[in-house]
Amino acid sequence: MGQGQQEKVATSLAGAVSEEISASLAPVDAELERRYPGDPGTRQPVHTVYVPGDAFAADTVRSWGDQALALLDEHAPDAASFAAVLGLSDELAEPVHARVRAKLEREPIEDLRVDFEDGYKGRDEDADAARAARLIAEAYRNGTAAPYMGIRMKCMEAPVRDRGIRTLDIFLTGLMEAGGLPDGLVLTLPKVTYPEQVTAMVRLLEAFEKARGLEPGRLGFEIQIETSQSILAADGTAAVARMIQAAEGRATGLHYGTFDYSACLGVSAAYQASDHPAADHAKAIMQVAAAGTGVRVSDGSTNVLPVGTTEKVHDAWRLHYGLTRRALARAYYQGWDMHPGHIPTRYAAVFAFYREGFEQAAARLARYANHAGGDVMDEPATAKALSGYLLRGLDCGALDTAEVARLTGLTRADLEGFAAPRRGDLTISGA
Numbered sequence: 001m002g003q004g005q006q007e008k009v010a011t012s013l014a015g016a017v018s019e020e021i022s023a024s025l026a027p028v029d030a031e032l033e034r035r036y037p038g039d040p041g042t043r044q045p046v047h048t049v050y051v052p053g054d055a056f057a058a059d060t061v062r063s064w065g066d067q068a069l070a071l072l073d074e075h076a077p078d079a080a081s082f083a084a085v086l087g088l089s090d091e092l093a094e095p096v097h098a099r100v101r102a103k104l105e106r107e108p109i110e111d112l113r114v115d116f117e118d119g120y121k122g123r124d125e126d127a128d129a130a131r132a133a134r135l136i137a138e139a140y141r142n143g144t145a146a147p148y149m150g151i152r153m154k155c156m157e158a159p160v161r162d163r164g165i166r167t168l169d170i171f172l173t174g175l176m177e178a179g180g181l182p183d184g185l186v187l188t189l190p191k192v193t194y195p196e197q198v199t200a201m202v203r204l205l206e207a208f209e210k211a212r213g214l215e216p217g218r219l220g221f222e223i224q225i226e227t228s229q230s231i232l233a234a235d236g237t238a239a240v241a242r243m244i245q246a247a248e249g250r251a252t253g254l255h256y257g258t259f260d261y262s263a264c265l266g267v268s269a270a271y272q273a274s275d276h277p278a279a280d281h282a283k284a285i286m287q288v289a290a291a292g293t294g295v296r297v298s299d300g301s302t303n304v305l306p307v308g309t310t311e312k313v314h315d316a317w318r319l320h321y322g323l324t325r326r327a328l329a330r331a332y333y334q335g336w337d338m339h340p341g342h343i344p345t346r347y348a349a350v351f352a353f354y355r356e357g358f359e360q361a362a363a364r365l366a367r368y369a370n371h372a373g374g375d376v377m378d379e380p381a382t383a384k385a386l387s388g389y390l391l392r393g394l395d396c397g398a399l400d401t402a403e404v405a406r407l408t409g410l411t412r413a414d415l416e417g418f419a420a421p422r423r424g425d426l427t428i429s430g431a
Contacts, residue, residue, distance in 0.1 A: 054122030065108025133174025258300030
């Protein structure tokens with residue numbers, strides 16, 4: 001066959017067959033797009049910090065950073081001592097330590113939740129909710145806010161339902177009166193047991209949007225998983241999957257509540273931890289239910305606080321660091337932090353995770369982007385994972401734009417393109 005000539009191929013099926021099949025699958029195509037839109041592509045914070053509504057103050061974010069820095073100065077004042085506590089390699093010791101300190105000075109908290117549920121002990125919830133709205137609005141105006149901020153209201157169970165609804169109304173109304181809803185606003189609905197409670201939250205947010213003239217769908221919320229019934233319903237179905245659908249596109253996250261969930265299953269207090277088999281089971285179900293929906297999964301917290309003697313602080317740091325690294329390896333990229341002493345090891349674990357795999361991930365993605373060979377055969381799905389890994393590292397401060405560009409030859413826009421391919425692209429090159 002001459003150069004430039006195209007080989008003729010034979011087919012047996014009429015074109016109408018493909019058209020008929022496409023027509024028959026059109027409802028399925030639409031359902032896939034509706035239920036599984038993929039990750040939103042926005043920044044996911046590496047943690048959520050919980051602060052009781054009666055304790056939240058204008059300087060909370062800065063105060064947590066200062067307390068964390070003071071703990072480092074007292075118990076691990078240099079890179080070598082911090083690395084020795086956590087078992088960091090010599091190669092990682094200096095860059096991780098330097099980035100942790102810089103993070104605590106620049107952005108100590110990525111996501112802050114003012115708590116009006118279990119952690120709240122105040123006597124005037126109306127006043128505290130209004131004050132939280134005022135302080136958060138001021139923080140966003142003057143540039144001292146965390147990237148994400150919001151409240152955890154009380155749940156939709158009968159004894160506290162009205163109180164939770166009122167607190168949410170006061171808080172959101174306060175934000176509106178102070179200039180509008182900030183882009184980083186996050187709301188958390190705790191102790192969800194039935195999908196109908198999620199539906200009730202949707203109706204509540206719809207009512208607020210209508211009352212204030214907001215765009216429909218402006219308000220989203222996290223669903224907190226703290227009961228066994230939220231994982232496995234009475235009929236044997238995965239209730240958490242039904243909750244995501246009941247949210248009608250408003251669910252932004254599934255947050256695992258370590259201690260309430262463990263207690264619900266009868267796990268004794270000494271063994272209530274995020275690495276307990278019961279916790280692993282629940283989070284695996286959450287992860288599968290959320291996959292592809294755009295809803296992100298967050299791990300829970302540890303209640304072992306880094307306080308007291310240096311020995312006790314170091315023990316607590318090692319525990320928290322290990323749990324965080326374990327979660328990252330299982331693709332739980334967010335967790336809860338309950339004390340200023342937790343954030344140095346949160347960032348140390350996150351930074352070490354991204355920096356130790358950075359060069360290999362960058363090289364693999366560069367080879368894929370340039371259609372070059374290598375010792376690993378990567379596909380579009382792997383390129384998506386590699387670019388997502390680099391983007392998460394950039395977002396939290398573990399990696400710098402310049403070093404990623406230098407090793408990959410790619411811009412952030414290029415990375416985002418690989419991280420959010422079209423649905424069909426993931427199956428073109430292989431299974």
